[in-house]
Amino acid sequence: MNRKIQILSILLLGVSQVAFSQIKEEKLILNKKREPEVKKIEKKKTSVETIKNYPPEEKSQNPVQYKITDVPAVSDFKTSTIQGEDVAPKFEGTAQNNYVQFGMGNYGKILGDANISKTLQNKLEVGGDFHFLSTQGLKKEYDWDSKQSSATIGAFVNSYGDKGKLNLNAEYGLNNYNYYGIYALQPSSDVDLKQTVNQFKVNGYYDFYSNEILNDIRVKSSFLKDHFDAQENQVSMLANLSKHAVEMGKSGITLNADLGIGLEAVKTDFAIRDRNSSNFFNTSLTPKVTFRKGDSYLMLGSAFSFLNAKNSNDLMAEQMKNNKTYWFPQAEFQFAAAKEFKFYGGVDGGLKINTYGDMLQENPFLVSDQYLKPTETKYHLYVGLRGDIDETIKYDVSAGYGKMRDIMFFKGNSIFDNGFTLNRSAYNFANTFSAVYDDGNVSDIKGSIQYFPLANLIIDGEVRFTKYDLKNYEDIYNVPLLNASIGAKYTMLDKKLLLGFKGIFASDRTTNSFAIEGIANPGMIYQSTENKNDKVGGYADLNLSAEYKFHKNFSIFALGNNLLSSKYQTYKGYKVLGAQILGGVKITF
Incomplete structure (x- = not known):
């Protein structure tokens, strides 16, 4: 091995210790006989032919572990945008389930x-998963309680039959935290800021080994309840029909035909404030055909959505009902001049049902009373270039422009009543957020790259620029203009030592905030003044991890998060933990 390359690799690990334990790590295939997979580069699903590499007999000999959760080996505090993501590299090929x-x-x-x-007889695999994480929070930054804990417990079943594989899993999750981001008032240290979210999920997936007619079936369900009696039930089903690899004469062109049929139902009820309630039922059809020759292809299709929506709250005289049919274009082409240069472009669109559960994943500090609306992407045009250079560098660069309706983002709330008292509900200190919607256009530029300089070294990077031009709001709140990340993992000492880093960078964000003053007369009240052009600063979050295997069944690990001890905020008032060091032991069997 070239000594200069070794020294350069170690220097890179030392310089780029960025957000190591806070971005989801996707495994990469290093076998040079195969094209390495690329992290987050190709997210779009097309009807381009794929080879399902799991015939029944092969699966029975080498079953694949079905992960029901991303087990956070190095989770950050709840206030971080990167909380709950496992970015610690894994030992490839030697990990045990x-x-x-x-x-x-x-x-x-x-x-x-x-x-x-x-793994039992008849190719049946059963298993369980448990995870717990807690922290005492920022005692030196806040007089009141900022601790949080989360726990998940789940069970799964994998069955490999003669015609396909079946995956079933059930999971219960509990998130217990506080609305501690108070910046405009000064309550006592014993103020109750508690929020808890309980969620139970049951999912099923059956995948046929062939692409003949019925390709796969997916069923998902979720049941959520929080401390303030918000309740949300959600179920979705998707069936994919397909006929692939139809030869078009002697031209060398093959035809793939696909049809996706989906159903989604969501019912959400809130019990405080305006008592918003919503009920969505959406049916979708996505037919498409793909013509392919070699690595070049042309996909043509459409997406249809048939939405039935009902909304109500205490302010409405009667329930609002809406039945609407949507059509969205779906098309994509790729021209492969060479494996190093593949030009592509297309147009897509779709309808996204915004749910309370999804919103909490992005921002857990929402008031437990939201007006829910779907977001419509009328169209999104994009062009790009991707390729694989000598199976050493893989890249993807693209630019896009789209038109959207009801873009969802988060706006800060003021206090909900002006009474001159600090004896308030947990969400009534100007410390929560609500979803707001606006129409507009979005422009985006993104790029991803992976570099494999050595068999035991992987370096990846990603950058995304997103600009919104809204109809009513001058700026979109709490969305950075620029996001970027860089990461690497490196194995040493005959694969006994694994080093890694991951870094996340974000530009500052526009937000709204409130100044609250007490007015002595008349009646002793609070008066709030809104600043619609406040800023939440950007950040660089640098992280590092190391794991050493003393034995194939025993290892120790050390993890460092936010090593620059950046005092950044994810949302106004919500500071993240400073530099964190965590160490532990791991036993595999």
């Missing part, structure tokens, strides 16, 4: 998780 790990760190952080599975 069954493990237990435990870790402790500063800020009172405790981590424990386990994954156990067993």
